[in-house]
Amino acid sequence: MNTLEAVGDLRLTGLTKRFGSFTAVDDLDLTIPQGSFFALLGASGCGKTTTLRMVSGLEDPTAGRIYIGDTEVTSTKPYKRPVNTVFQNYALFPHLNIYDNVAFGLRRRGVKDVKKQVDDILALVELAHLAKRKPTQLSGGQQQRVAVARALINQPQVLLLDEPLGALDLKLRRQMQIELKRIQTEVGLTFVHVTHDQEEAMTMADTIAVMSAGRIEQLGSPEELYENPATTFVANFLGQSNLVxxxxxxxxxxxxxxxxxxxxxxxxxxxSRVESGAVIVGVRPEKVELAAGNAAIESGRNALPGGVVTDASFIGVSTQYLVKMPWGQELSVFEQNTGKEIYRPGAEVTLHWDATQTFGLDGSQDIEAGAEIDDEAAK
Known part of the structure; x- marks a missing residue:
C-alpha cells in the first residue's frame, strides 16, 4: 500500500487512547475536510496533543481507526504516512543553513534536483533572501516559517501543527497567525492545529473542535461556537460569558x-438548548450596556437592575466593568469607547442588552465549567 497516494478527508473513528486507568482520548469520531484549516482547542490534558500524536503515528491508539481519504493509516509507520508535523520548538538543524534545512527531506528521499522546489517553498514563506543564513541568525517567527517550509516541501496530505506559536511573543504570534493562514490558503492543504489559545484558534481556523476530558464539547465555525455555545464549558472557555x-x-x-x-x-x-425547567441564561460581555440607576430601558431589551460597579478598567478600545448583582454574582460588561460616561466603582447601574443576543443552556450543567482554566497552566 502506497499511503503517499492517499487523498481526501482525515477521519477518526472511535479513536481512544488510555494510559493505564486514565483515558486521554475517549471514543473520538471526527472528520476533517480536505483542504480545511482545522483547530483542536482545549486546555492542558484535554487530549488534543495525544490525538495529534496518534494521527502522526507517534502514539498508538488503544482503539479506533485513522483514515486519510479511503486509506487506513492506523498501523502505518510514521514516516510512511502522508503527514508532517510542525512542533513548538521547530527542531531545525543548527549546523545547516536555511536552504539545506528545507532541502533535507527531499534529499533523504533521494531527490537529486531540489533547487526549484526549495526556491518555490522559500518564496511561499517569504524567506528566499535568507536562504544562506543559519537558524540562529533568524528571529523566532522566521524559524517558524522555515519549519513550515520544511514540512510542506514533502507535500503531505495533512500538516499537523502542535502549539506552533507558543514560543513567540504576543505581537509576533499575531503576525504569524495571519501568515500561517495565508500559507494554508495558498497551498490548499489540510492543516490541523492544536492550541490552548482561543484567539489563535478563532483567528486561523475554518472549523474548531473544543475538547475537554478527551471528548469534543462542540464542533463548528468560530462564529458559531462563540455566538451559540452548546455547553457552559464552551461558553466560558471560548471568550467570556455572563451565565445566570x-x-x-x-x-x-x-x-x-x-x-x-x-x-x-x-x-x-x-x-436555547432547553425549553422547560432549569436553564442557564447567557450573554457575552460586549453585548451588554450600562444605564444609570433604574433608568427606563426600551422594549425588546433584557434588563437586570440593581447592579453596583465594583471595578472599571479603561483599556483604550473599551471600558471593562465588573458589576455586582443583588444576588451576589459579579457580571462583566465591555463597553466600546465611544466617548460615553465611564461609571466609577460604587455607581448603581442597570445592565441591558438586545434580547436576541441571549442564549440558553441546559441548567443541569456546572455553571463554572471552563471558567477557571488558566492559560499559563494550559501551556
Missing part, C-alpha cells in the same frame, strides 16, 4: 421567557 441560573416560565411565538432571581429575561427559542 434561571427557570423557564413560558414559551410563545418563538420566544422563551425565563425567571432569573425574580427578573424576567427573554431569549429566542432558536438560541
Amino acid at each position: 441560573a434561571g427557570t423557564v416560565t413560558g414559551k410563545e411565538d418563538g420566544v422563551i421567557t425565563v425567571d432569573t432571581h425574580g427578573v424576567r429575561i427573554a431569549l429566542p427559542e432558536s438560541r
